[in-house]
Amino acid sequence: MNNLWNQLKQANLTEGDLPIETQDHKPWYLKIVQGFAGWVASLFMLGFFALLLSNFIVKPTTLQLMIVGIACSVVAYFIFKNKNSDFLDQFALSLSLAGQIVFAFSLFENIFQISTTKMFILSIYQLCLALILPHYVHRLITSSFAMLILLTTTFEVGLSGVGAGVLAFIVSGVWLYDYKWGKKSALIEPIAYGLVIGLVYIQGYILTNHYYLHSSRLVNNQWLLENSSLISSLLVSLAFIHLVWITLKEYKVSLTSKEGLLALVFCLMLIAVSFKISGISTGLLIVFLGFIRNRLILMAIGLFSVIGFFSWYYYNLDLTLLVKSLVLMALGLVLILAYLIFSYAYKTNKLDKIKLTGVSQFRWFKWVGLTTVAILLIAINLNIAKKEALIAHGDKLLFRLGPVDPRSIMQGDYMRLRFDMAATLESELRKLNENNTIAKKSGKAIVEKGENNVVKYVALYDNQKLKANQYLIPYKSDGYRIIIVTAAYYFQEGKRAHYQKGRFGEFHYQDGEMLLVNLVDKDFKVL
Amino acid sequence: MSISKREQILRWSQTGHIKEQDVNKSLELTEAKITPSQWYDFISKNLIVFGFFSLAVGIIFFLAYNWMDMTTFTKFALVQSLLGLSVLFYTQVKIHSHFSTALLFFVALLIGALLALFGQTYQTGKDPWQLFMLWAAFITPIAIISKNSSLWLLWLALLNLTMYLAMDSYSWFFGGFFHQEGNVIVYALVNGFAGMFFYFMLRNKQSNKLSIVFYVAMLVAFYTFTWVAFYGIFASKLTTVSLLLYLVWMGITYYLFRIKILNVLLLSAWALSVIAFIQFVLGKLMSDAFNEAAFLILSLSLIGMTTFAIKWLMSLLKEEKGELHE
Secondary structure (H helix, E strand, O other): OHHHHHHHHHOOOOOOOOOOOOOOOOOHHHHHHHHHHHHHHHHHHHHHHHHHHHOOOOOOOHHHHHHHHHHHHHHHHHHHHHOOOHHHHHHHHHHHHHHHHHHHHHHOOOOOOOOHHHHHHHHHHHHHHHHHOOOHHHHHHHHHHHHHHHHHHHHHOOOHHHHHHHHHHHHHHHHHOHHHOHHHHHHHHHHHHHHHHHHHHHHHHHHHHOOOOOOOOOOOOHHHHHOHHHHHHHHHHHHHHHHHHHHHHHOOOOOOOHHHHHHHHHHHHHHHHHHHOOOHHHHHHHHHHHHHOOOHHHHHHHHHHHHHHHHHHHHHOOOOHHHHHHHHHHHHHHHHHHHHHHHHHOOOOOOOOOOOOOHHHOOHHHHHHHHHHHHHHHHHHHHHHHHHHHHHHOEEEEEEEOOOOOEEOOOEEEEEOOEHHHHHHHHHHHHHOOOOOOOOOOEEEEEEEOHHHEEEEEEEOOOOOOOOOEEEEEEEEOOOOEEOOOOEEEOOOOOHHHHOOOOEEEEEEEOOEEEEEEEEOOOOOEO | OOOOHHHHHHHHHHOOOOOHHHHHHHHHHOOOOOOHHHHHHHHHHHHHHHHHHHHHHHHHHHHHHOOOOOOHHHHHHHHHHHHHHHHHHHHHOOOOOHHHHHHHHHHHHHHHHHHHHHHHHOOOOOOHHHHHHHHHHHHHHHHHHHOOHHHHHHHHHHHHHHHHHHHHHOHHHHOOOOHHHHHHHHHHHHHHHHHHHHHHHOOOOOOOOOOHHHHHHHHHHHHHHHHHHHHHHHOOOOHHHHHHHHHHHHHHHHHHHHHHOOOHHHHHHHHHHHHHHHHHHHHHHOOOOOOHHHHHHHHHHHHHHHHHHHHHHHHHHHHHHHHHOO
16 A cells, blocks of 8 residues: 555655545445344334324324424434434434335325325435435435335336436446546445446336336326337447447557457447347446446446346246257357357467366366266166166056146156045045044055056055055155155146146056156056 | 555545546556456456356256157267266366366256256156255265355355255154244254355465355355344244354354454354344343333344444454554
8 A cells, every 4th residue: 555655646646644544444244234234223213103103192294294204314414414423323324214214104195195206206305315414324225215216206107218228327427437536435436336226126127027017007108118128228238338438448449459349249249138138238237337447346236137137037038948948058159159269369378278188187176077977977877777677667557646736946847746546545544543644654555456557555555465466656755645756747848738638647667666657648548 | 355456546535635637647557457367357257157157057948848859868868978078178178267167167057957857857756855965965076176166156055955945845844833943943054064164175275365155155154043043032942952053153153253363244244143133132021011112222222232333343344454464
């Protein structure tokens, strides 16, 4: 730090001795502690106010509530200004937040009559508070809420797309010129973060509402509302391009140079992508902004929004898994290709060159990697062989079905199955216990194969000798229901209607092990 | 925690030591801008990591589609050969680089894809949590050799997912009574142990810098242990065990992060947990007569404790900075 100071002193950019840190800069996590605790405390305060007031018979009027709300923030202002004690500071924070809630309550007495105008008034009030009251965390919380409410109103009038775009430009501008904040940093920084939070919020709102387009109350702005996603994508992409352009100028990179053209290509690709997945460009804008201005928090916010928007979009897309998978794979390959081209274009000695290393040069890391995968592959293939043998050579047993249904996390579409046999077993097991419950342990039951391979329940296994055509099947119990081998049947996405014709589950049995292989319809045809 | 050149210059401009019009010149002079190698690093890292991630997720989706027209043999052959090729490729590239890390991440995701394919093909009826547990087990060595936070984050996520699914299907084990309390204790213990594991294993011996996954695990642990305390106080079944566990955890973490080393971020989480605990106790004591006085006491005590905690933590920060300059 001293060197830095001297460097600047020599260039006459500053003078005097190295300044002592007078201001206490709280790191981000302490601000979170302050903010969160302050917010919870404000809720307790509200509880106190509410219970106190309930003792009086007369209900306060709207105006009275509003005055109380404003008064809280006014008191807080004076406490902040005088910088008395930390305790009073924290108290004032909670007081002002509580006051804002009271103010909001006075506007929206009836929660079903929240008009756009009143929301607008609230957000403007909060923005004023954020500007006036000199407290970092208070500014952050208040401006964030103000933005959330203000942007929600834009949605009501169909201006959400335009709003998002304009906000993207404002956010870029504010953070890009952060070196001009100077003495006003304490005022601008928290509000700037509030703006970013608002931007992420409105972008998320647009994305989620794209799928739940409800009829807007304003008919004349219908077009704007319906195309809000497109509008926001376009405007945000423009903001991004503007950002890239300014950065190129800052680093004195000409547009016709290698880097300049690369940047241009990337921007065009971004516009194309963001029209499909609105929100991506916003997230990338914030990440980029954070990177060029060395703000880790912005980068983190940007990263989370990119991941969040992308995942949400994918989860809700009404296309088959097949198409989605192909798009993702293509995207992956494109990015990897871009990486390779990029690395090749900027070949330096520090690059990770791919040279063929012989086995003798393997460090232990590579051996561990190889061994792990080898063990997995061997284990899996052994198990595959076992299962295939069971399917090929096992005896066929058909269990009657009563099916039931959702999507497994990683394994695709499946049907939940319920076998009649399970119901039979359950009632038999309940008879064994006094209080009609089922023991939580697994066991075996005897079934007899009949016509068409359909099995019938005989008895619970109690070391009896089995007759010909009788099989010992294992079952599991979790205390509530009986499961025979499996409770699910996996099939190709979208083929549910086809498999719903299933009336039997076809198991293959060998040496006490059973595997569900097919579903079979009432004519005993495999589905 | 030392700050960047850029931030230092901006702070001086905030206090007026550098005039507004000189800030840009100062930044340029001291080269507080982003170097080309930083640019290269940023762009290449993101391209390759997202590239492999997207490819792997695409493959997982493809398998989840469960295309009937592709035989079992083909699917298995495809996934297994991809897996084999990737790990072989890994042996040929420079380790601990962006590319090798992304490749290992790809391998880790493919392992999950293979396990899922097996469960899907052979209708084994295995509970989903077993899939995730096996997955976590197999990528443990992969995470170790990668020496990278992102693989450990995946590992930690899988661990938590396993617990979530296991407790869902075995909810009978914890019974209807201590369903929630039992669950939270499991989460707390697992994440707590994971955090400790990361602390002792993943510490950079020279710089003592701690990895992101360590912080994530510890923060989740603090969060869940606070819930353990909550249930210990308000629910009646596992009070002694819960409170004992909570106190032991808080004791250990205080020793490690205040006395052995000084880590203000974790101590902030520690302090917040203690504050919450005291609020719980107060709430419980007043739960019989919950009137306006109770709310007043709760809010004032919260404000008081927060103020005290912030003061304490700020003084610790100064101590930490003092240590750095020695």
